[in-house]
Amino acid sequence: DAMVIQNPRYQxxxxxxxxxxSCSQTLNHNVMYWYQxxxxxxxxxLFHYYDKDFNNEADTPDNFQSRRPNTSFCFLDIRSPGLGxxxxxxxxxxxxxxxxxxxxxxxxxxxxxxxx
Amino acid sequence: xxxxxxxxxxxxxxxxxPLTVKCTYSVSGNPYLFWYVQYPNRGLQFLLKYITGxxxxxxxxxxxxxxxxxxxSFHLKKPSALVSDSALYFCAVRxxxxxxxDKIIFGKGTRLHILP
Numbered sequence: 001d002a003m004v005i006q007n008p009r010y011q012x013x014x015x016x017x018x019x020x021x022s023c024s025q026t027l028n029h030n031v032m033y034w035y036q037x038x039x040x041x042x043x044x045x046l047f048h049y050y051d052k053d054f055n056n057e058a059d060t061p062d063n064f065q066s067r068r069p070n071t072s073f074c075f076l077d078i079r080s081p082g083l084g085x086x087x088x089x090x091x092x093x094x095x096x097x098x099x100x101x102x103x104x105x106x107x108x109x110x111x112x113x114x115x116x
Numbered sequence: 117x118x119x120x121x122x123x124x125x126x127x128x129x130x131x132x133x134p135l136t137v138k139c140t141y142s143v144s145g146n147p148y149l150f151w152y153v154q155y156p157n158r159g160l161q162f163l164l165k166y167i168t169g170x171x172x173x174x175x176x177x178x179x180x181x182x183x184x185x186x187x188x189s190f191h192l193k194k195p196s197a198l199v200s201d202s203a204l205y206f207c208a209v210r211x212x213x214x215x216x217x218d219k220i221i222f223g224k225g226t227r228l229h230i231l232p
Contacts, residue, residue: 004159040154040204040227041224041225042206042222042223042224042225043160043206043222045219048219088157090159091159092159092160102148102210102212104150104162105150105220106162107160107161107162109159110157110158112157
């Protein structure tokens with residue numbers, strides 16, 4: 001089945017130790033998103049890629065970076081995790097046809113990050 | 117600026133009774149509207165969306181939603197609730213304009229409890 005896969009599902013890191021979260025998709029979608037979600041709050045968009053074009057949200061801290069080496073994969077790098085970065089990180093994709101305003105976003109299961 | 121409001125943090129419904137989860141939105145121009153459901157420690161699952169056409173939209177798991185332009189609402193409904201419907205529900209809106217930089221805006225979520 002076509003899907004969005006996130007690895008690992010649970011990640012524990014130490015304060016200040018870099019961590020990378022992975023997302024892959026078999027949907028062949030043009031757009032990939034990274035969201036941060038805390039304590040059952042609304043997901044907060046960090047950034048997204050439209051093909052290779054990177055779009056950063058204005059309030060996303062510099063501590064968060066992303067890479068998309070090919071259509072299928074996208075990575076979230078947290079350079080120096082702080083206690084406040086503990087959250088669920090959600091990857092999503094959408095088709096991105098034309099401007100794609102009505103496109104559905106399909107979410108992966110998420111990675112829960114714990115910072116010790 | 118676009119926004120979406122879910123006025124109820126929590127909704128309790130007895131199993132077998134009809135349920136409604138409320139959503140109102142504010143957007144310039146026409147909206148695209150979405151409902152997602154999130155189960156514990158999982159990503160968001162798409163339920164349904166309104167793009168254009170019939171104001172009554174039917175989606176997954178027996179859910180439906182009615183777009184009401186005059187009241188700027190998109191309430192989620194189900195005729196007969198199941199205990200398995202207990203989850204966190206998010207309404208989302210996006211402007212229907214030719215701008216791929218526009219993003220989807222999520223409400224803060226409504227926790228639905230179905231009581232056996």
